[in-house]
Amino acid sequence: MFTQQRKAGSGFGARSTADDVLAGIDLSGRTALVTGGYSGIGLETTLALSRAGAHVIVPARRPAEARNALPEAEVHALDLADLDSVRGFAADFLDTGRTLDIVINGAGIMACPETRVGPGWEAHFAVNHLGHFALVNRLRPALADGARVVSVASSGHFLSDVRWDDLHFRGTYDPWLAYAQSKTANALFAVHLAKLGLNAFAVHPGSILTPLQRHVPREEWLALGWITPDGAPAPGFKTPAQGAATAVWAATSPLLDGRAGAYCQDCDIAEPARTDDMLVGGVKPWAVDPESAARLWQVSAELTGLDLFS
Ligand SMILES: NC(=O)c1ccc[n+]([C@@H]2O[C@H](COP(=O)([O-])OP(=O)(O)OC[C@H]3O[C@@H](n4cnc5c(N)ncnc54)[C@H](OP(=O)(O)O)[C@@H]3O)[C@@H](O)[C@H]2O)c1
Known part of the structure; x- marks a missing residue:
């Protein structure tokens, strides 16, 4: 399962920005879709892809906010917690007859208070994983040959494998384990999409x-090592433009040809995690396990009623 978690030698690193990675790459004529593309890392992703010439579509839970942040982008309403919203967005997009080169x-x-969506699904699993599972399934007919699909996962996956016996936290709820499970699911989603040929x-x-x-009380940020005593981001934290770099690298780098399913960080393929330090990162075995990825696909297909790749 770790066979392809070997560095590709990109020459970029933790401090590279999305613009550094895209320098010299012309995305004119390409269409990209970026969920969450109007806040934080996603906003920088949208801006960098646009500067490189791509037409960027931003589906937004809060379209008015997205249009304020990105007056020139194509914004549509989409709530990943609502599968009818996903269906409507995808149907409208498919009706345009356009194709997508990058998703x-x-x-x-992250770390939300216990929240239930749809038929009582735990919200992290539903929004972070099942919403994207449904979206990519629905958009399948629009994926161009060779399209790249990038899951923004997290080293938060270190804290939990998929909880096969209690996906929706019917027992005790823990906001960090809920986030961690969803981020492992994001990584496994890429592994199985690769198996399906994407x-x-x-x-x-x-x-x-x-x-x-925003759901973590500010008083806890220092204890968690996120900020220094004077309130600055802790050493090792990135700017949003640096945070966007690995996603745009994964969306465009020819070094990843033939390496589908890989888990990446710092603008390269990540190596197996040698420590539990999430700031150091790497990938844990359960996040790249093909059997788990296939099992998660099946479970997700049953929950959403969608399996449009078979
Ligand atoms: N920041 C980090 O340190 C870090 C580390 C590892 C991984 N990540 C991952 O990076 C990604 C982006 O995070 P970020 O830090 O840029 O956070 P962010 O600024 O909060 O952006 C998240 C985006 O997701 C959107 N979103 C949330 N729920 C949604 C829903 N139901 N339907 C549609 N859109 C929804 C948000 O919309 P609203 O603005 O309307 O809420 C927002 O645009 C996340 O997947 C996160 O897990 C972040």
């Missing part, structure tokens, strides 16, 4: 202070 599944929530990759963007942390 970046960047939207996400150029799919998962990325850990790094640690970046963004609105994602």
Whole structure:
């Protein structure tokens, strides 16, 4: 399962920005879709892809906010917690007859209070994983030959494999384990899409202070090592532009040809994790296990009623 977790030698690193990675790459005529592309890492992803010439579509839970942030982007309403919304967005897109060259599944929530969506699904699993599972399935007819699909996962996956016996936390709820499970699911989603023939990759963007942390009380940030005593981002944290770099690298680098399913960080393929330090990163075995990926696909297909790749 770790066979392809070997560095590709990109020459980029933790401090590279999305613009560094895209320098000299012309995405004119290409169409990209970036979920969550109007906040934090996703906003920088959208801006960098646009500067490189791509037409970027931003599906947004809050379209008015997205249009304010990105007056020139193509914004549509999409709530990943609502499979009818996913169906409607995808149907409208398919009706246009356009194709997608890049799909970046960047939207996400982290460490939220216990929240149920749809038929009682745990919200991290539903939004971060099942919503994107449904979206990519629905958009399948629009994926161009060779299209890249990038799951924005996280080293948060270190904290939990998929909880096969309690996916929706019917027992005790833990917001960090809920986030961790969903991020393992993001990585496994890429592994199985690759098995199905897609150029799919998962990325850990790094640690970046963004609105994602809004559910964690500010007083805890110092204890968690996110900020220094004077309130600055801790050493090792990235800027949002650096955080966007690995996703755009995974979406465009020719070094990843033939390496579909790889989990990436710092603009290269990640190596197996040698420590539990999430800031150091790497990938744990359960996040790239093909059997788990196939099992998760089956479970997700049953839950959503969608399996449009077979
Ligand atoms: N920041 C980090 O340190 C870090 C580290 C590792 C991984 N990541 C991953 O990176 C991705 C982006 O995070 P970020 O830090 O840029 O966070 P962010 O600024 O909060 O952006 C997340 C985006 O997801 C959107 N979203 C949330 N729920 C949604 C839903 N139901 N339907 C549609 N869109 C929804 C948000 O929309 P609203 O603005 O409307 O809420 C927002 O645009 C996430 O997947 C996160 O897990 C982040």
